[in-house]
Amino acid sequence: MLPLPSTTLPDWETLKRTVYSDDGSLRDIYVLDTTREDWNRWIAFVNARYPVRWEAEGHNGGAPATAINADFIARRWDAGREQLTVLAAVFLGNVQANCHFFVETNIEQDLAPGEIRTPADHEQVLAYLIDLSTALSKEVILTEESAEEAVWFRVNGTCVEYISAPYI
Template identity: 40%
Template sequence: MDWQYLKDEVYFSDGSLRDIYVLDTLRSDWQKWIDFVNENYKIKFEYCDYDGNLKFDDKIISKPVFDFWDKKNDFTVNATINVGNIIVKCYFFTEEELENDIEPLEVKNIDQHDQIIEYLKSVSKILNKEVILTTENYSANYDVLVTVNNNHVLIK
């Protein structure tokens, strides 16, 4: 893969993030993803206890996430995952869609691109689902930049 092409077509600077999606997810998919990232990456997990106190952990804890989805609390949760030197953010917006965000300007070379692709491939394999990298706020009107199905990678 040519770095200049990737920089121009995937990691271009337009002021927006790139979104990583796995669509049609179930809670069991999320638990597999949580277990995977907890075992393989440096994590910073932010959540609130039931008294509203901000807490931090070095692993994602599924209970506060699931309780947020079940509307047992109003406290948002988020995780920062370090994929090499790239920060991947997860805000756990909805159970039906696994979404991560990356800042395209953090991907500065082919090695960092390869780290992101390895992350996408691993997630695809673990969940046995397609993973896509898109322009921010994906919808049918936005560009899919990268599609990953297990080891098969298609770049725009």
């Protein structure tokens, strides 16, 4: 994990009340405009650095695996099997980020803000965003659920931008 950059972020109470408000919705992590190579790098990155639970219909008898199989995902996309159930849970300390492999063009994950209960949990999430941006050499954003335009954090390498009012 990279050290956290010296950015000006709000205090924990503000983050808990805004970004991590447990309002019943999720928060999304996006890497936009991705290629299959980006997906392969993401899969290698999370398999190597984080605990993972991966489940895919038609793979391993449906039993969970501790690593994501990139070839299986590629074959699924090639076959147009969008409806297969595929879920990867990436564990960021106490926080679980879920990836469903919806489309090749965006890496999208979600997390439950109620799981981010402490400043240490927030630091785990932020470190993941920084590590992910660095590993892929792409911008990573944390947004409101299903709202790419409602950005809370914009991460480019070790540069972290907090947006206090993400709504358009």
